Amino acid sequence: MAKLLLHIYGLIPADFKDVELEFEEPVNLRHLEEEIIKRYGQEIEEQYISREGLLNHRFVISGDKYGKKIDYDLPDLTHIEEIWFVVPLAGG
DSSP, X not given: XXXXXXXXXXXXXXXXXXXXXXXXXXXXXXXXXXHHHHHHTTTSOGGGBOTTSSBOTTTOEEEETTOOBOOTTOSOOTTOSXXXXXXXXXXX
């Protein structure tokens, strides 16, 4: 089993979550997003969920701890230590 540390920042109003989850290998981005929606879907702002029931990447950025973007083309994410799902704040 693979353990992944997920940082979920800005999807839920006024809440930041750091969650360690265990998955059977391999794990892709679609699988992670389905798990996030399953666990926190009722709390996530509607605009951050796509029509397909995944995260809306017009607003949500997914990446590793170095800022490298993660997309649906990667077949396995278990080699990545930390995965971030962030809604950037507008303004300054």
